[in-house]
Amino acid sequence: MDFDPEQRPAQKEEPDVTVVAEGPPPAFDAEAEVERDEPWKRAAELVDASDRLGLAEFLEASDPSDLSRTIERLDRDRRGRLLDVLGPEASAELMDQLVDAQCGELLEAAEPSVAAGVLEQMPSDEQADLIAALDPEDAVAVLAELPADVARLAEEIAGFSPDSAGGLMNTDIVSFRQSTDAGSVVSDLRRRADQVEDDSIQYIYVTDGDGRLTGVLRLRDLLLSPSWRTLEDFMIRSPLAVQTGASLDELLDVFDARAYLGVPVVDDVGVLRGVVQRADVQEASGERSERDHRRSQGIIDEELRSMRLVDRSRSRLAWLSVNILLNILAASIIAAHQDTLEAVIALAVFLPIISDMSGCSGNQAVAVSMRELALGAIKPKDVLWVWRKEVQVGLINGAALGLLIGAVAWIWKGNAWLGLVVGAALSINTVIAVSVGGAVPLVLKRFGKDPALASGPILTTVTDMCGFLLVLSIASALMPHLI
Known part of the structure; x- marks a missing residue:
């Protein structure tokens, strides 16, 4: 049979394909690799360069676990200078993400004046915890650099058992005498707006002339009340309170039974001393369980391998x-x-x-x-x-x-x-x-x-x-x- 070119099957058209040439692979970033695998080396460089902004950005971008590794691997000299380079506010934020033992190491390595500046940026209960974690000589040196009223308060809280209401309470509270009128309270709160926002104030505590707790006041009730009314007229009387010696177990029972975010703390004669927060009680309970487990394994005090x-x-x-x-x-x-x-x-x-x-x-x-x-x-x-x-x-x-x-x-x-x-x-x-x-x-x-x-x-x-x-x-x- 002869081949007829006219009967040749039609060729299928190939679709247009645009070929894009691949570029070279991205270059290996050695510095980024070091920051990821050995972050303490980068931190050491920033401390040596006294680069406050760079150090703050680096630590802020680090995972909490990397922060702990970084602090533990730094030598004592650089740990001491780290707080000075960061500044008080950024250092206080860093402390919030570290365990007390590491915070204590940082404060002990720093100059007493630098350590005191960092502590001033922290709540009173955390100040007391960290001062208690210091060696006695270092604690005395740091307390000497703190303002007299702050040092006195920190020493007072440190005198309580750390697992008691007195040891866990925060003394940064908002309280007014019951004879104060609503308008004056609102004006005062506006002047202290930054403090109110930072402390997450939910209630205002009301006291008599001797400082004894007589009631609590919801912010909603305050804002809706006429400015001429005194707090005594619309406060919640005989509020629940715990004494400074209340144990951690008693505090857990209180918060288990009630959906409160915080409970006022009073002394033996009813004088308002502070407030203990639910979050702090839960954290203390977890720390106690961890401490008991650690001691059952023969580790009496909290130990880190960066210690002496x-x-x-x-x-x-x-x-x-x-x-x-x-x-x-x-x-x-x-x-x-x-x-x-x-x-x-x-x-x-x-x-x-x-x-x-x-x-x-x-x-x-x-x-x-x-x-x-x-x-x-x-x-x-x-x-x-x-x-x-x-x-x-x-x-x-x-x-x-x-x-x-x-x-x-x-x-x-x-x-x-x-x-x-x-x-x-x-x-x-x-x-x-x-x-x-x-x-x-x-x-x-x-x-x-x-x-x-x-x-x-x-x-x-x-x-x-x-x-x-x-x-x-x-x-x-x-x-x-x-x-």
Whole structure:
């Protein structure tokens, strides 16, 4: 068949395609990479250059986690100059994003006059917290640079327990005497508009001639009242207030029961001293839980690796030296039963298991007691009730764990008597562990000791000593059946 060019299939037109030439890849920004991975290097450069604007912009653009890393990696000299370069206001804003320990390091490294200037920009309760975090010598030097009234107030608040209403209160409050008329109050608030806005004022507190709290006033009621009316005419009388010695648990109960943003704080004779904010109470509660956990792990004071090596080592050794003495006591039990252990070497396998499992059970009881103490659900006088409740749990869990470990020992060595020894020891030691773990925090609290700090070593020592003693004593009594 001849090929007819007229019958050739039509060629499909290709669409017009515009090809855009790719440009070169963006250049590698080494400076930006350093700022992201090692932000402290950039901060150090800005401090050395005394670049206040650049340093402020850099810190403001940094994530909170990067801020902590930056401050921790700076050497002491640069930490001291950082606050001076930033200036008081920007430094106070920086402090809001750091933990107290890091704020204390910055203030201690700075000149006392610089540190005092930063503290003046902060609320009174935060001033007291940070002064309390300083070394005594540094605190005295900084207080000497503060105005007399500010220093006196900060020292006064620092004298209260940090977890009390007095320690948490902010003294920057707006109050007027009950004989003042509404028009005068409104005029005064207008003159102090910046303070009112910064302090997020929700209520105005009303006092008598002696400064005793007599009522509170809603801003709405103030604005809608005739200017000639005195505050006494339309204030809310007998408002809820807490005393300066009110505990953190009592404050939590107050805010749990009521949707208040703040509660006034009065002294023993009813004089208005400040206001405690809901946010501050919640923050203090979280810090207490963190502090209790840290102490249960042997970190007595808040520790950062930027602190002095000697201080960090001394703080840890205070815990470790006590623990080594307690562990020597536990090891003496093994030494006294050395012959039994040599005769039945399989017991050595089960000793750490019994000690560890009993310790775990005891730690559970400690955690529950610490939690209930924090919530106010139990008091130190409830120790016998707590003990009975823990014994009940210990009997059930001890029996279950004892049967399990006993069966393992029996199957492993084919000796039912060995299973009986380790099973009975674990069962009894579990009851002992939960009894000690549940009761010791309450006993320590009763005698004014820190339950979080001391419960761990006591529990560990008791469970180790009792576990070793039970295993080796029962094994010695049943020796003919074990060899």
